Amino acid sequence: MSFASKSPWVIHYDASSCNGCDIEVLAALCPGYDAERLGVINTGNPKHADIFLVTGSVNEQNISVVKEIYNQMIEPKVVIACGCCACTGGVFHDCYNVLGGVDKAIPVDVYAPGCAVRPEALIDAIIEGVGILDEKAKKLKSAEKEQA
């Protein structure tokens, strides 16, 4: 049995977002929406986090940071692209410095659309994400068993 889905700890990174989605991410953790009901904790530490919430489109300056945070996170892990910019690049998609959505840098599991992304959409995305987290945890376990 997997327990990953019952305590999804998140880390939030702003990859050149306009701050609209960032405020909504924090709003989802505040009393009004209280994501801690689902066990969500904002860790601020990639080594403790299970879910990576990325807001904003990725550009040349921060692609290395996004990759670094992703690489420091420990399996099983899930990436959620929060907002239109993180999903596709949004209104900034043809800017000279913008690479596009977060999936240009790291593999994204869940796309949460919206400009800015609504806290409801974000919580839905996290619930979608924990399902994937469970699947990944199971795969990791069976892989460990095969090794042993």
Add this chain to the structure above:
Amino acid sequence: MNSFLITLIATIVFAIVAPVLGCLLDGLDRIISARMQGRVGPPLLQPYYDVRKLLQKEKVSVNSVEQVYIACALVFTLIGGGIFFSGQNFLLCIFLVTLSALFFIVAGYSTRSPYAEVGAERETLQVMSYEPMVLFVAIVFYQVTGSFDVSTVVSLDHPIITYTILAFIGFLFILTIKLRKSPFDLSSSHHAHQELVKGITTEMSGSTLAQVEIMHWCENILFMGWTALFFITASPISWVIALVLTALVYFLEILIDNNFARVKWQSMLKSAWFVALLAGGINIALLAW
């Protein structure tokens, strides 16, 4: 039965009972904290879910000794709990808890992360801050009972707090440091908004972090035991009173945790030593006189 065997059995019992109680206490803590902040809060068993998840994570460690240090810290906490709850030497229990804290600090330093090192330094300052008062508590207990044994304290006719009210006030002050509650949660905070990445536990992950969590549960139960010791007498009804008062003390700690932002380490050290010298010192002087 010799004391070695008693300690061994008590440690094993403590190692089974304390994590269960500590987990429930932590879950209750988080629900009450959430209600104080106008939130619904997580389920009661959330700390258990967290630890189960951490145990399932991929095993990653920055070096090979970190896990050993953390395991030692956990084991010494368990032995300390076993010694305390089997009614043996209180002083030895204090030293074992300090030893456990030292292993935790060394584990923080061993990871070589700047954030963890700052956390380890702050943990050292926390130990420096609370240790005098804890020793003063042991001294006043000795002055009243003539023994460092926990069993003599609980067999008194009057609760020991009647002689040690000042020491109890000092103890309440440093209890906030020991329980890692704001404003004295300098080394590692539950609240992400006031933390340098994650303080001393920055580089710990998976099962190592799970052990740290379990250690904190056991520590909390042990410190609640220390608090209860002030109220317990030979009569069985005092155990119920002690339970209620200890729960009240824990509630007070949660209230303090939610109402204060973290202080600077200078304020913590100065205020903790000031309270220890004033409350502990006067209490010792009164009893000696």
